Amino acid sequence: MLEKIKFYQTGSNTVGNRLLNPSMRAIQASVDRPNGLTSGHRACQGCGEALGARYAIDAAMRATGGQIMVVNATGCLEVFSTPYPESAWRLPWMHSLFGNAAAVGSGLAAAAQIRAQKAGETSVPRVIAQGGDGGTTDIGMGCLSGMFDRNDDVLYICYDNQAYMNTGVQRSSATPPSARTATTMPIGEKPGADWGKGKDVPLIAMAHGIPYVATATVADLRDLEAKVTKAMSFHGARYIQILVPCPLGWGLASNVTVTAARLAIETGFYPIFEAEYGKVTSVRKIRQKQPVTNFLKIQRRYAHLLKKNADPNTVARLQAMCDQNIRDFGLLEGTDPVAVPAAIQAYERAETI
Amino acid sequence: MSTEQIEGSLGVAKAVALCHPGVVCAYPISPQTHIVENLGKFVKGGALKNCDYLNVESEFAAISVSIGSSAGGLRTYTATASQGLLFMTEGIYNASGLGLPIVMTVASRAIGGPINIWNDHSDSLSQRDSGWLQLFCESNQDALDTHIMAFKIAETVGLPVMVCMDGFVLTHAFERLELPTQEQVDAFLPEYEPREYLTPKDPVSLGSMVGPEAFTEVRFLQQRKMAKAVHVIESVTEEYRKITGHHSGGLLDCYKCDDADIKLIIMGSTVGTAKDEVDRMRKAGIKVGIISLKAFRPFPYEALRKAIGDTKLVVCVERAFSFGGRGIICPEVKRAMEGTSCEVKTAIAGLGGRAIFGTTINGIVKAALDGKFKDEMTWFDIDSRVLNSYTKDGEGVTFPEGPLSDSQLKASVN
Numbered sequence: 001m002l003e004k005i006k007f008y009q010t011g012s013n014t015v016g017n018r019l020l021n022p023s024m025r026a027i028q029a030s031v032d033r034p035n036g037l038t039s040g041h042r043a044c045q046g047c048g049e050a051l052g053a054r055y056a057i058d059a060a061m062r063a064t065g066g067q068i069m070v071v072n073a074t075g076c077l078e079v080f081s082t083p084y085p086e087s088a089w090r091l092p093w094m095h096s097l098f099g100n101a102a103a104v105g106s107g108l109a110a111a112a113q114i115r116a117q118k119a120g121e122t123s124v125p126r127v128i129a130q131g132g133d134g135g136t137t138d139i140g141m142g143c144l145s146g147m148f149d150r151n152d153d154v155l156y157i158c159y160d161n162q163a164y165m166n167t168g169v170q171r172s173s174a175t176p177p178s179a180r181t182a183t184t185m186p187i188g189e190k191p192g193a194d195w196g197k198g199k200d201v202p203l204i205a206m207a208h209g210i211p212y213v214a215t216a217t218v219a220d221l222r223d224l225e226a227k228v229t230k231a232m233s234f235h236g237a238r239y240i241q242i243l244v245p246c247p248l249g250w251g252l253a254s255n256v257t258v259t260a261a262r263l264a265i266e267t268g269f270y271p272i273f274e275a276e277y278g279k280v281t282s283v284r285k286i287r288q289k290q291p292v293t294n295f296l297k298i299q300r301r302y303a304h305l306l307k308k309n310a311d312p313n314t315v316a317r318l319q320a321m322c323d324q325n326i327r328d329f330g331l332l333e334g335t336d337p338v339a340v341p342a343a344i345q346a347y348e349r350a351e352t353i
Numbered sequence: 354m355s356t357e358q359i360e361g362s363l364g365v366a367k368a369v370a371l372c373h374p375g376v377v378c379a380y381p382i383s384p385q386t387h388i389v390e391n392l393g394k395f396v397k398g399g400a401l402k403n404c405d406y407l408n409v410e411s412e413f414a415a416i417s418v419s420i421g422s423s424a425g426g427l428r429t430y431t432a433t434a435s436q437g438l439l440f441m442t443e444g445i446y447n448a449s450g451l452g453l454p455i456v457m458t459v460a461s462r463a464i465g466g467p468i469n470i471w472n473d474h475s476d477s478l479s480q481r482d483s484g485w486l487q488l489f490c491e492s493n494q495d496a497l498d499t500h501i502m503a504f505k506i507a508e509t510v511g512l513p514v515m516v517c518m519d520g521f522v523l524t525h526a527f528e529r530l531e532l533p534t535q536e537q538v539d540a541f542l543p544e545y546e547p548r549e550y551l552t553p554k555d556p557v558s559l560g561s562m563v564g565p566e567a568f569t570e571v572r573f574l575q576q577r578k579m580a581k582a583v584h585v586i587e588s589v590t591e592e593y594r595k596i597t598g599h600h601s602g603g604l605l606d607c608y609k610c611d612d613a614d615i616k617l618i619i620m621g622s623t624v625g626t627a628k629d630e631v632d633r634m635r636k637a638g639i640k641v642g643i644i645s646l647k648a649f650r651p652f653p654y655e656a657l658r659k660a661i662g663d664t665k666l667v668v669c670v671e672r673a674f675s676f677g678g679r680g681i682i683c684p685e686v687k688r689a690m691e692g693t694s695c696e697v698k699t700a701i702a703g704l705g706g707r708a709i710f711g712t713t714i715n716g717i718v719k720a721a722l723d724g725k726f727k728d729e730m731t732w733f734d735i736d737s738r739v740l741n742s743y744t745k746d747g748e749g750v751t752f753p754e755g756p757l758s759d760s761q762l763k764a765s766v767n
């Protein structure tokens with residue numbers, strides 16, 4: 001973890017740059033960066049997913065000397081990067097279906113292993129399977145769990161923007177309570193997504209006992225790079241879930257994607273941690289605790305909560321959820337995570353009933 | 354060549370092992386289980402080297418892992434049946450669209466509900482528009498040989514192949530089978546060298562999104578591969594027969610078709626039963642022949658037209674049909690015979706494992722010759738007592754003793 005570094009500007013002549021070990025420079029800061037997902041693709045302005053994917057894939061490329069192949073689930077990332085006959089991918093990449101990226105990844109990893117074995121090669125290309133939260137936590141869950149079960153040598157990356165953005169912002173099992181989507185409308189007595197629904201896939205991944213699980217956001221890109229690099233140092237099934245705010249789906253100005261992700265960390269809304277073999281090994285502490293309203297008020301998906309006639313209890317419950325995360329994961333300096341953090345949905349369900 | 358008295362599933366597993374697949378994906382569903390169990394034994398015991406055997410969590414995963422390994426440049430095999438094939442469907446279409454030469458056994462079995470584990474062709478025929486080649490097998494020897502040919506056909510054409518063998522009737526039957534030697538198979542089927550696969554040595558993007566500007570053309574080219582497959586099946590069969598001396602595979606096969614007044618078109622293991630009955634009927638002076646339809650996709654229109662020749666009466670013995678429509682084989686045969694006066698009928702029999710006996714075949718031929726097939730489709734082997742036990746009390750409808758024609762069915766709802 002990078003908490004100790006006090007100067008964040010690199011690649012320039014500022015004082016901070018001189019204090020940093022060059023090996024600590026961001027991969028994207030190098031003119032020789034792999035550019036696995038190159039420019040010219042069709043993502044929206046301010047797309048968190050494109051940003052997250054570029055950093056994650058390049059970090060994996062760097063960590064493996066370019067020996068990376070990617071399987072992409074159907075979704076925004078797939079659609080905006082490969083409109084035939086164009087492709088923004090500068091590495092071996094394939095798309096099969098919405099719900100099978102993890103299984104295709106397993107097959108591809110097996111193929112890479114056997115081909116290398118037959119050719120007498122010691123270097124075996126590594127595989128990343130990736131998708132959005134819909135392709136991961138919903139339709140892809142069976143294949144994902146199967147890949148974890150077999151401990152296949154695949155890093156699965158979930159770009160979590162908390163709804164089905166490609167089809168027009170519908171609710172997924174990663175959509176937080178009270179959030180507006182096209183299928184959880186901000187109307188009626190209980191506007192937005194229901195409370196007490198959803199699942200916590202990082203914890204589900206940990207329950208498989210796989211070598212490495214981590215969460216990250218696009219607000220802390222060095223942390224993201226470090227986690228991908230670490231993931232590539234393990235063999236077997238690995239899972240990284242990256243919070244990637246979606247300006248379109250969240251109703252964000254396109255210049256505050258990173259701010260939104262940062263507020264998700266600083267409010268405790270999205271706990272950032274690492275786990276190895278089912279146990280939490282590190283937690284990214286909150287630097288300056290923020291009230292959840294600071295996270296909510298910049299997003300139109302929560303606008304109904306902050307109207308004059310809105311039920312103030314809802315915001316209070318969201319704040320309590322964040323506080324629960326802060327306690328469970330030990331997100332404040334000087335506190336420790338509990339041995340087995342509970343899914344935040346447990347809190348929601350206990351409250352609902 | 355070695356001859357063994359073994360179960361059909363073991364024969365197929367041995368044939369697949371001779372082809373040296375790099376990945377075998379297994380998910381249990383009857384009646385294909387024995388095939389993948391045997392392959393697992395070969396891999397784990399070291400007899401089949403450089404092969405990864407993956408136990409997956411569903412058929413959807415089985416086809417998806419197969420897509421990954423085939424795209425990764427390996428010869429890939431899996432097997433399924435019935436519900437499993439349906440659960441794969443999304444991946445089935447994807448595999449053919451990506452042009453991946455996967456070979457998959459379909460141990461043909463009925464689809465539920467009502468759940469039924471026995472043999473008919475409703476599973477494989479439900480996938481007729483999926484872009485896979487579909488090769489049907491008459492016997493276990495035919496199945497064993499067809500699997501070896503299937504890899505070569507798939508890899509030559511650049512499309513996946515389903516080898517359809519009747520569940521239980523073939524998969525679980527013990528027969529005397531002749532396996533080609535490894536040297537023979539190696540001479541016939543070289544090491545798989547994919548034209549394109551995923552590797553950091555030469556990065557490509559596979560499976561991109563194609564819009565209206567090119568989608569029709571992509572489909573045309575896929576259909577063109579199917580047209581090519583007709584010729585490839587013929588040439589590969591010829592080559593294989595030369596090497597092994599086995600009379601297996603092909604687009605179709607004729608049995609006692611010369612001078613026949615009536616020809617039956619049959620797919621799968623029923624052909625064997627029918628051949629014995631044809632021998633008996635020929636002795637009794639009835640001029641009947643059988644066309645064993647081996648390739649259903651691509652459909653061999655020209656070869657079939659030639660095989661039917663100037664015979665005026667053809668009955669398709671069908672073990673599946675299209676709800677709200679009629680038979681599935683019959684309309685294809687009619688297309689093949691367009692512009693002729695050949696009459697083509699469907700006799701539905703053998704659904705959900707109901708055995709087709711020699712007497713069934715005999716009955717179909719006699720009914721056809723007696724002009725009893727008034728409609729295009731007839732429910733030949735049907736038990737009216739079972740029907741009446743339901744319709745008599747509930748609706749006051751009573752069916753006469755079978756066979757029942759399509760018009761009798763329609764009249765019963767008026």
